[in-house]
Amino acid sequence: VIATPIKTDEKGNVSYANVEKACKRVGSNIHRGSLVIVVSVVGIGIIEGLIKETLENTSGLKVGVDFGLAYSPFLIGVEQTLEDVKNRKRIIAATDKTSLKKASAIIKTITKNDxxxxxxxxxxxxAVIFQIVQQDVGIALANELALFCEKKGIDYPQVQRLIEASKSDISLLSRLSSLTPPRETYLLLEEVENLGVKLRIPVVARELNEEMFKRVISLIREALKTCGKPLRRAKISLLGISQTPNTKDSIKPLTKKLVRTLERKGVKVRVYDPYFSSHELTEMGYPTKKNLTENMEGADCIVIMTSHERFKRLNLKRLKVIMKKPAAIIDLVGVVEPNKAEVEGFTYRGLGRGVKKR
Amino acid sequence: VIATPIKTDEKGNVSYANVEKACKRVGSNIHRGSLVIVVSVVGIGIIEGLIKETLENTSGLKVGVDFGLAYSPFLIGVEQTLEDVKNRKRIIAATDKTSLKKASAIIKTITKNDxxxxxxxxxxxxAVIFQIVQQDVGIALANELALFCEKKGIDYPQVQRLIEASKSDISLLSRLSSLTPPRETYLLLEEVENLGVKLRIPVVARELNEEMFKRVISLIREALKTCGKPLRRAKISLLGISQTPNTKDSIKPLTKKLVRTLERKGVKVRVYDPYFSSHELTEMGYPTKKNLTENMEGADCIVIMTSHERFKRLNLKRLKVIMKKPAAIIDLVGVVEPNKAEVEGFTYRGLGRGVKKR
Known part of the structure; x- marks a missing residue:
């Protein structure tokens, strides 16, 4: 059984009335062993919320026990060519493993694609909603830049061709960053005022990215608080000063700023990076110790700043012994498994990771 | 001679003092036949403005006559891996063809890349600035979505992996759109309020994209005004109702809305699409005539809505005979060459095209 309810949204008001109606219809026809696949785009939490409940209530059966529920939306982004649709691999999720396998097999057969x-x-x-939002934002930005081109006497289609031709196919959009983002945006923002054009998206983006620094400080403060410690007088070990993972390269401006700011707040800071010797670090003005172990000894908190391979292999059990108890791990680059850290008794906080328990 | 001045920007204030100083130094060493390549990222208009002037003034020589000036910035976007840098093809521009060829050869030799x-x-x-702005916006959006994930109890790195794995490598960012952008963004915006998170970029994006409709109307109005005609009582021919170029597919909501709005404003509208018969168009409620020629006969303005191949091959000379004089071409999808249209006496307006003369 495949359900294809259509979600309705008008001027910003999302209504799930149609979805609910479709679920009731499907629910009254469900039997043991059925598999319901939702192929419409829905909001976050709707499948295991509204849809699951409606199906269970109308059928009198249990999801995951009596019948399966899967989600694999058909993402017809506006302005996508058929080529795009063919190249896109369908995302599939389900409430249980069996349904996932079954749904995968079905979708693969239909779409003839991975x-x-x-x-x-x-x-x-x-993931589905975010992709659509990314597209929406991308279009809006293009619209703004195009308007700027009109005023400036530049041909946007020509610029676009140039960008397409030069670009490697890295996707810039979904990269999360705790790093200092490109300041060159100001080069554009500055001349915009004279043209009478507003570039709202780049302006907001700049503000947001400048604010990330404060966000990092508040993550640290909050994690220490959970450990029952004030930021002032905490011992914090910063791991990683390289901009690029697994290379010895240009130093993140963020790290320097973070060290200074924390020190001004009374924090005892130490810095470690496997690609720089303690001598080099000292020369650059960073407080440091001989090696990783000594840097983390007695620390209340570590802040992982670069996704060096070395930091992915951090031995949490050993870390627990070296560090103060309780201790916190602030993971700005997503290299530590949140659950593993919490099992070892750490307070874990990561940028964009909503999985913390304490 | 290759100049590598470094641009300085602090808290949003761009200063070209360093660039100017470097240009003076380079300028005083230039001789006939020299080639200056700027490899720093500069704002729009700086090469042929500040840099050219400073070089000419200090050297007493003329760009394009005595020496060449080229631009080929090294784009080390923040958080780009070395791999990314290697895959990116360098953009090159120059003030004259000879310098362009010379600079190309030099850069190719240095970077060992196209x-x-x-x-x-x-x-x-x-193109260079726009790429950096796109990256900046992409990072800001990722930051916002990650914060949302934290509050919602979702793991952003996991979502990111899913997006990366499913994505075809179409770049959504640089696509300009006059089409109706994805409304699904509302699915996200709606639940954000309850979480106490703000999603500034998607909100602004949504607003902007909703405003594009008004923008299209004002482009039409403005073009007609240039022709000395009021919008009211104008005869306008809309070309293209398909969402996807060169296919007969779902109708653009934009077209329907545009037809209704223009009609309400007293405009006489006709609609044409080579993939739909006049019978089909009439059935769908669009005012139309038998064929392309009849649809454009006596029209004051055509609005190209879809980049069908057919519209790229529009015979402007013939169009001129059929349409009223003077007539306007509004090109929302960039298929008509602006200069060609103006040579034929049309008033040309295109989204993002700042090349119009009248």
Whole structure:
């Protein structure tokens, strides 16, 4: 059984009335062993919320026990060519492993293309919505830049061709960053005023990215608080000063700024990076100790700043012994498994990681 | 001679003092036949403005006559891996063809990679800045979505992996759109309020994209005004109702809305699409005539809505005979060459095209 309810949204008001109606219809026809696949785009939490509940209530059966529920939306982004649709692998999530396998097989047969299985339904819901939001933002930015071109006497289609031709196919959009983002945006923002054009998206983006620094400080403060410690007089070990993972390269401006700011707040800071000797670090003005162990000894908190391979292999059990108890791990680059850190008794905080328990 | 001045920007204030100083130094060493290549990122108009002037003034020589000036910035975007840098083709522009060829050869030798030659310097300057702005916006959006994930209990790195794995490598960012952008953004915006998170970029994006409709109307109004005609009582021919170029597919909501709005404003509208018969168009409620010629007969203005191949091959000379004089071409999808249209006596307006003369 495949359900294809259509979600309705008008001027910003999302209504799930149609979805609910469709679920009731499907629910009254469900039997043991059925598999319901939702192929419409829904909001985050809707599958295991509204849809699951409606199906269970109308059928009198249990999801995951009596019948399966899967989510694999058909993402017809506006302005996508058929080529795009063909190249896109369908995302699939389900409430249980069996349904996931079944749904995968079905979708593969229909689309004749590979699929990507999500670890849980919520993640899939987020991935789908985020892609659409990214597209929306991308279009809006293009619209703004095009308007700027009109005023400036530049041909946007020509600029676009140039960008397409020069670009490697790295996707810049989904990269999360705790790093200092490109300041060159100001080169554009400055001349915009004279033209009477507003570039709202780049302005907001600049503000947001400048604010990330404060966000990092508040993550640290909050994690220490959970450990029952004030930021002032905490011992914090910063791991990583390289801009690029696994290379010895230009130093992040963020790290320097963070060290200074924390020191001004009374924090005892130490800095470590496997690609720089303690001598080099000292020369650059960073407080440091001989090696990783000594840098983390007695620390209340470590802040991982670069996704060096070395930091992915951090031995949490050993870390626990070296560091103060309780201790916190602030992971700005997503290299530590949140659950593993919490099992070892750490307070874990990561940028964009909503999985913390304490 | 290769100049490598470093631009300085602090808290949003761009200063070209360093660039100017470097240009003076280079300028005083220039001789006939020299080639100056600027490899720093500069704002739009700086190469042929400040830099050219400073070089000419200090050297007493003329760009394009005595020496060459080229622009080929080294784009070390923040958080780009070395791999990214290697895959990116360098953009090159120059003040004259000879310098362009020379600079291309030099850059190719240095980077051991292909280059992309721009048609003019301004376009190259815009392409470079726009890429950085896109990255900045992408990072800001990722930051916002990550914060949302934290509050919602979703793991952003997991979502990111899912997006990367499912994505075809179409770049969504640089696509300009006059089409109705994805409304699904509202699915996300709605639940954000309850979480106490703000999603500034998607909100602004949504507003902007909703405003594009008004923008299209004002482009039409403005073009007609240039022809000395009021919008009211104008005869306008809309070309294209398909969402996807060269296919007969779902109708653009924009077209329907545009037809209704223009009609309400007293405009006589006709609609044409080579993939739909006049019978089909009439059935869908669009005012139409038998064929392309009849649809454009006596029209004051055509609005090209879809980049069907057919519209790229529009015979402007013939169009001129059929349409009223003077007539306007509004090109929302960039299929008509602006200069060609103006040579034929049309008033040309295109989204993002700053090349119009009248």
């Amino acid at each position: 699929v990507v299985e999500a670890e849980n339904v919520k993640t899939a819901e987020a | 280059v992309v030659e721009a048609e003019n310097v301004k376009t190259a300057e815009a």
